[in-house]
Amino acid sequence: MILRRAFFWWLFPSAVILPAWLLIGWAAFGGGGWAFLGLLIACPILFIAMLAIGGIIRARGSVREQRAVSWTDVGLLAAWHIAIIAFGFYIPGVSGWIAVLGILVGLATFWVSLWELLNETRARVQMTFDAYERAAQQQQFGRPDPGSVDGGEYIVIEERRDDE
Template sequence: MLLRRALFYWQFISAFLLPSWVLIGRGIIRAGEGWDFVLYLVLCPILCVAMLAVAGLTVARKQVRSTRAVSWLDAGVLAVWHISIILYGFVASSALSGVIVVVAIIAFWVAAWQLFTETRTRVKNAFSLDPIDAGTYNAKTYDPATDAGRVIIINPDGSKEELPDR
């Protein structure tokens, strides 16, 4: 539970930290000079938006919000995705960039599917509830002489119209 809760908070921090790390890491190892660095300047904000989208879909689930922890499936996909991004800051590999893109697509669809199935289950449960039987109340006309058939009057305009005294 501690790992899943840590990933819940980490996914928002990482949306800004990891794309910045890719830029810094590319600069440190000097892989991608010139136009490649310009390409990183374009792709890193896209990575940030993708990470925020996945985090948003994940947090949209009630189960995740109530426990403040991602599911184990989310934890696995996010761990692979974030570790591959961290490694990409160290190693210049086109295969690793392909892994990042594929895992990003998987992370998006896993988060969307879990949101869909959880919401579908909650809606089905809400519609399958039996209606609440509040009973019936038969209002009769009020006869102050016999005090039979007391009536509760609710005026929508808020006025305090009262029944005649007995």
């Protein structure tokens, strides 16, 4: 549970820290000028993608209630963040493959997170609809006759006055 909660709290800070790491890492490890210029364009896109995925994950009711992401989210986010961190080290000949891997894992994280949100939302709506139907059936079949009070039971209280 600690790891799932850590990823819950790491969702939005990672959207700032990891793109910044790419810029710092490529500058420190000699990625080259044109590649760095490409990163200046790619980092805002990565920032927006990470915010969107974080928002989709946090939109799920179970995540908000538990303040923890699912184990599927942990696995996908960990793989994606590791790929981003590795890409920041700029390893000639390998960085292109790491970038492709990071993009694929990022897309998988987006679609799996969206799928989990839709399934959970569908289940909650169905549960609410079922509860509404049960209440309507109870109201339709379980109510007493309109002419009777308390299911036909009456309590009569007589009061006598002393002056009569």
